[in-house]
Amino acid sequence: MDLQLTGKRALVTGSSSGLGEAIAKALATEGAQVVVHGRDRARTEAVADAIGAAGGSAVVSLGDLTTDDDADAVAETALAGGPIDILVNNVGAAPHRDWETATATDWSQIYELNVISGIRMIRRVVPRMHERGWGRVIQIGGGLGLQPTADLPHYNATLAARHNYTVSLARRLKGSGITSNAVAPGAILTGNARQYITDLAPDRGWGETWEEIERNAIEELVPNDVGRLGRAEEIAAAVLYLSGPLAAYVTGTTLRVDGGTIRGIH
Numbered sequence: 026m027d028l029q030l031t032g033k034r035a036l037v038t039g040s041s042s043g044l045g046e047a048i049a050k051a052l053a054t055e056g057a058q059v060v061v062h063g064r065d066r067a068r069t070e071a072v073a074d075a076i077g078a079a080g081g082s083a084v085v086s087l088g089d090l091t092t093d094d095d096a097d098a099v100a101e102t103a104l105a106g107g108p109i110d111i112l113v114n115n116v117g118a119a120p121h122r123d124w125e126t127a128t129a130t131d132w133s134q135i136y137e138l139n140v141i142s143g144i145r146m147i148r149r150v151v152p153r154m155h156e157r158g159w160g161r162v163i164q165i166g167g168g169l170g171l172q173p174t175a176d177l178p179h180y181n182a183t184l185a186a187r188h189n190y191t192v193s194l195a196r197r198l199k200g201s202g203i204t205s206n207a208v209a210p211g212a213i214l215t216g217n218a219r220q221y222i223t224d225l226a227p228d229r230g231w232g233e234t235w236e237e238i239e240r241n242a243i244e245e246l247v248p249n250d251v252g253r254l255g256r257a258e259e260i261a262a263a264v265l266y267l268s269g270p271l272a273a274y275v276t277g278t279t280l281r282v283d284g285g286t287i288r289g290i291h
């Protein structure tokens with residue numbers, strides 16, 4: 026199926042690793058020109074190089090999106106090569122805290138990183154989409170924003186904020202040809218997740234092979250109907266759909282990609 030992404034230009038924030046990297050690579054595979062963004066030059070360039078080596082097109086943009094100055098620089102570099110058709114707000118982190126250890130400063134800092142980073146890019150990129158009457162704005166949210174746990178309260182709240190402003194933006198973009206949607210991943214198999222589970226496995230008796238360990242860990246930690254962690258490529262596939270003309274009638278929605286982890290109707 027042709028997703029009609031050839032020739033579109035996409036900025037994926039936080040694409041020097043993890044989900045953002047998978048999203049950037051998937052968009053490039055579908056023919057989009059991708060702006061790969063991160064703070065770490067070596068990691069960000071490595072992703073752009075890999076896209077180039079696979080026959081795709083990528084440029085690099087570096088900057089810390091918790092500051093206005095760097096956000097200006099990132100947007101300027103991204104827009105220098107042409108308009109941005111697809112903005113994927115993916116930057117984020119989940120520093121481990123609970124209700125007892127998360128200070129007011131922790132709550133404030135994670136809001137700055139996980140929420141306002143996206144707002145900064147929307148303010149810089151979406152006006153240019155208006156000029157052309159077409160655009161896609163996609164936030165990476167998460168299941169913990171819909172069904173929060175006791176742990177990571179500050180992080181959970183930022184995911185809920187992303188889902189919430191996604192809808193507000195969709196209403197603001199009414200009739201513009203620009204859509205705003207969120208993708209809400211469940212627990213995804215990243216390098217960090219694999220290390221965390223592998224470290225816990227011997228004490229919890231989850232098994233010997235990765236397949237056994239993953240199945241048992243998921244049942245205990247994040248039970249879902251598919252019985253495994255998600256893969257970054259599965260999040261990227263949802264972003265691909267929302268990025269193209271085929272999703273023109275989809276706006277203000279949160280697409281859950283979580284194996285059925287979230288039990289309610291959202």
Ligand SMILES: NC(=O)c1ccc[n+]([C@@H]2O[C@H](COP(=O)([O-])OP(=O)(O)OC[C@H]3O[C@@H](n4cnc5c(N)ncnc54)[C@H](OP(=O)(O)O)[C@@H]3O)[C@@H](O)[C@H]2O)c1
Pocket residue numbers: 038039040041042043044045062063064065066068069088089090091115116117118119138165166167168209210211212213214215
């Ligand atoms: N992994 C999951 O299971 C999962 C589940 C639900 C939602 N999510 C969401 O998905 C997104 C990506 O998660 P991930 O696990 O792929 O994370 P990750 O591998 O840690 O990647 C985070 C990315 O954000 C960039 N970044 C971090 N702080 C930044 C800052 N201040 N300014 C600019 N860039 C910054 C990093 O760039 P540098 O390394 O170059 O600094 C990196 O490219 C996050 O928003 C997260 O909340 C993840």
